[in-house]
Amino acid sequence: xxxxxxxxxxxxxxxxxxxxxxxxxxxxxxxxxxxxxxxxxxxxxxxxxxxxxxxxxxxxxxxxxxxxxxxxxxxxxxxxxxxxxxxxxxxxxxxxxxxxxxxxxxxxxxxxxxxxxxxxxxxxxxxxxxxxxxxxxxxxxxxxxxxxxxxxxxxxxxxxxxxxxxxxxxxxxxxxxxxxxxxxxxxxxxxxxxxxxxxxxxxxxxxxxxxxxxxxxxxxxxxxxxxxxxxxxxxxxxxxxxxxxxxxxxxxxxxxxxxxxxxxxxxxxxxxxxxxxxxxxxxxxxxxxxxxxxxxxxxxxxxxxxxxxxxxxxxxxxxxxxxxxxxxxxxxxxxxxxxxxx
Amino acid sequence: xxxxxxxxxxxxxxxxxxxxxxxxxxxxxxxxxxxxxxxxxxxxxxxxxxxxxxxxxxxxxxxxxxxxxxxxxxxxxxxxxxxxxxxxxxxxxxxxxxxxxxxxxxxxxxxxxxxxxxxxxxxxxxxxxxxxxxxxxxxxxxxxxxxxxxxxxxxxxxxxxxxxxxxxxxxxxxxxxxxxxxxxxxxxxxxxxxxxxxxxxxxxxxxxxxxxxxxxxxxxxxxxxxxxxxxxxxxxxxxxxxxxxxxxxxxxxxxxxxxxxxxxxxxxxxxxxxxxxxxxxxxxxxxxxxxxxxxxxxxxxxxxxxxxxxxxxxxxxxxxxxxxxxxxxxx
Numbered sequence: 001x002x003x004x005x006x007x008x009x010x011x012x013x014x015x016x017x018x019x020x021x022x023x024x025x026x027x028x029x030x031x032x033x034x035x036x037x038x039x040x041x042x043x044x045x046x047x048x049x050x051x052x053x054x055x056x057x058x059x060x061x062x063x064x065x066x067x068x069x070x071x072x073x074x075x076x077x078x079x080x081x082x083x084x085x086x087x088x089x090x091x092x093x094x095x096x097x098x099x100x101x102x103x104x105x106x107x108x109x110x111x112x113x114x115x116x117x118x119x120x121x122x123x124x125x126x127x128x129x130x131x132x133x134x135x136x137x138x139x140x141x142x143x144x145x146x147x148x149x150x151x152x153x154x155x156x157x158x159x160x161x162x163x164x165x166x167x168x169x170x171x172x173x174x175x176x177x178x179x180x181x182x183x184x185x186x187x188x189x190x191x192x193x194x195x196x197x198x199x200x201x202x203x204x205x206x207x208x209x210x211x212x213x214x215x216x217x218x219x220x221x222x223x224x225x226x227x228x229x230x231x232x233x234x235x236x237x238x239x240x241x242x243x244x245x246x247x248x249x250x251x252x253x254x255x256x257x258x259x260x261x262x263x264x265x266x267x268x269x270x271x272x273x274x275x276x277x278x279x280x281x282x283x284x285x286x287x288x289x290x291x292x293x294x295x296x297x298x299x300x301x302x303x304x305x306x307x308x309x310x311x312x313x314x315x316x317x318x319x320x321x322x323x324x325x326x327x328x329x330x331x332x333x334x335x336x337x338x339x340x341x342x
Numbered sequence: 343x344x345x346x347x348x349x350x351x352x353x354x355x356x357x358x359x360x361x362x363x364x365x366x367x368x369x370x371x372x373x374x375x376x377x378x379x380x381x382x383x384x385x386x387x388x389x390x391x392x393x394x395x396x397x398x399x400x401x402x403x404x405x406x407x408x409x410x411x412x413x414x415x416x417x418x419x420x421x422x423x424x425x426x427x428x429x430x431x432x433x434x435x436x437x438x439x440x441x442x443x444x445x446x447x448x449x450x451x452x453x454x455x456x457x458x459x460x461x462x463x464x465x466x467x468x469x470x471x472x473x474x475x476x477x478x479x480x481x482x483x484x485x486x487x488x489x490x491x492x493x494x495x496x497x498x499x500x501x502x503x504x505x506x507x508x509x510x511x512x513x514x515x516x517x518x519x520x521x522x523x524x525x526x527x528x529x530x531x532x533x534x535x536x537x538x539x540x541x542x543x544x545x546x547x548x549x550x551x552x553x554x555x556x557x558x559x560x561x562x563x564x565x566x567x568x569x570x571x572x573x574x575x576x577x578x579x580x581x582x583x584x585x586x587x588x589x590x591x592x593x594x595x596x597x598x599x600x601x602x603x604x605x606x607x608x609x610x611x612x613x614x615x616x617x618x619x620x621x622x623x624x625x626x627x628x629x630x631x632x633x634x635x636x637x638x639x640x641x642x643x644x645x646x647x648x649x650x651x652x653x654x655x656x657x658x659x660x661x662x663x664x665x666x667x668x669x670x671x672x673x
Contacts, residue, residue: 120654122416131647141640257471
């Protein structure tokens with residue numbers, strides 16, 4: 001099998017993001033001593049593992065033309081549940097399975113409300129976000145430390161790399177999720193349905209694709225990813241708190257948008273969110289290296305970057321439509337010419 | 343008389359009013375002395391007055407939100423705009439006169455509204471994502487203004503706005519009433535309201551009818567920004583401090599809830615400022631009731647999330663059809 005590679009409409013956004021990442025990483029390396037190392041690069045994976053997982057799940061939702069605002073709150077809820085249950089002395093394996101099921105069920109409930117009753121995905125998942133945060137607060141308003149042996153062991157496992165650098169288990173999980181996501185999007189009928197649905201819901205319904213089932217499954221997938229990210233995040237911070245990751249949904253959406261996934265749906269590559277997260281991660285690292293700037297600048301810069309990329313997307317989309325409309329009019333011209341010649 | 347009652351039962355005010363009356367009756371039975379109003383130092387005191395005083399920021403934000411939702415948009419940045427305006431006012435009042443502080447706070451609201459308006463109306467970003475940017479970035483900006491600290495205000499004149507009394511009533515109530523009258527006048531006595539309903543109903547056809555759709559959308563976001571800024575002033579002056587992290591946290595859901603309960607549909611079109619007022623009163627009464635009854639305050643958020651979904655379900659045609667069909671089968 002030969003894989004064709006060409007620069008075209010389908011991967012131009014990915015290349016743009018890759019370029020952005022290289023420029024950011026390069027400028028960081030020039031500005032700060034010790035920036036250019038394998039460990040700094042791997043740290044991007046370690047520190048953003050949860051975000052990569054969430055953004056990959058969210059990407060599927062966005063490609064269908066929906067949105068899931070509940071992801072950040074879901075991570076916080078899962079971390080609170082894990083910390084609370086482990087404190088009660090519940091078996092950690094059971095806890096992990098339990099939270100994954102909760103994530104899937106939560107996603108199912110949202111997807112069901114959206115598809116069955118045609119509610120706005122915005123409003124349903126916004127309510128879901130408040131529901132998850134509220135439930136987490138109901139469980140505990142305190143920051144609970146996790147000192148379960150299995151979780152401690154998880155957090156200590158390192159995968160060594162040449163040159164003394166390493167990856168954490170969470171980062172490996174994130175990479176596995178991305179690879180699985182790319183496989184699902186490219187080589188399964190579910191993935192094809194997701195793209196078709198995002199492109200045009202009516203015509204995919206008329207084609208006989210399982211529109212409703214796909215939509216619900218996409219939200220379930222996003223719920224599953226959020227729950228998994230919650231586990232990774234709990235291993236990373238070893239604590240559960242209802243107020244963890246306030247406003248993380250914007251980071252996840254930003255990662256998707258910067259990674260070239262169109263908010264209007266139907267377009268984008270699942271590797272995009274990974275690249276988007278790495279880019280925002282580099283910004284964060286640069287601000288940490290700089291040292292004097294407030295950490296709030298990270299949010300502001302990411303917000304502005306998100307804004308910039310949304311505007312770029314708009315230009316791409318409108319450019320496409322212009323191109324299409326001129327094509328159609330050209331065809332009609334030809335037709336008219338033929339008619340007149342007859 | 344019968345037609346009057348019937349007409350009232352069909353009006354959008356009916357359900358929020360019924361809900362409000364229900365919650366008031368529950369309060370009458372469960373909490374003795376809930377409606378005692380005492381006069382102390384020439385001011386009125388008591389739970390109802392307290393509810394009125396506390397609902398004003400929510401009410402003002404909900405009024406702005408009503409207009410945004412009427413054009414089939416949404417503004418989830420109101421909480422952050424509120425925090426920015428509160429910190430701006432609280433920082434400026436340390437060194438400048440109160441008028442400059444208030445003007446600057448409202449000016450910040452206008453700027454935030456312009457930002458949202460340009461993004462949504464002129465660039466055409468999805469309103470939820472467009473305002474989500476300011477929702478997250480706004481808290482960061484507020485943190486930068488306040489240097490990450492809670493600012494305390496010592497100005498008595500400033501404190502009067504949020505906690506002072508005029509003619510026995512809290513001063514903030516008068517601010518809310520003025521806002522309501524201004525918006526009502528703007529929306530019902532000028533063509534603006536009609537244009538807005540047209541845009542919310544069908545953007546394409548209103549554009550063909552000669553309405554400047556983008557301008558209407560832009561104005562609506564600016565109004566929402568101003569409303570959020572006024573609410574920020576009220577909140578910070580009430581507690582004499584501005585907290586960039588927690589001022590107006592999650593007020594956006596309350597505001598959306600108030601608008602939707604008030605009868606304005608999430609899919610745009612007709613809007614009801616009066617309904618929003620009643621609904622805001624209802625939400626604040628519920629919150630106060632939960633606090634007085636000793637139910638843990640954390641339940642409020644879960645309850646509100648569930649109520650939002652239920653109200654949206656009631657507005658959805660698919661949900662109604664499900665029950666209609668059942669009824670038809672029974673008959």
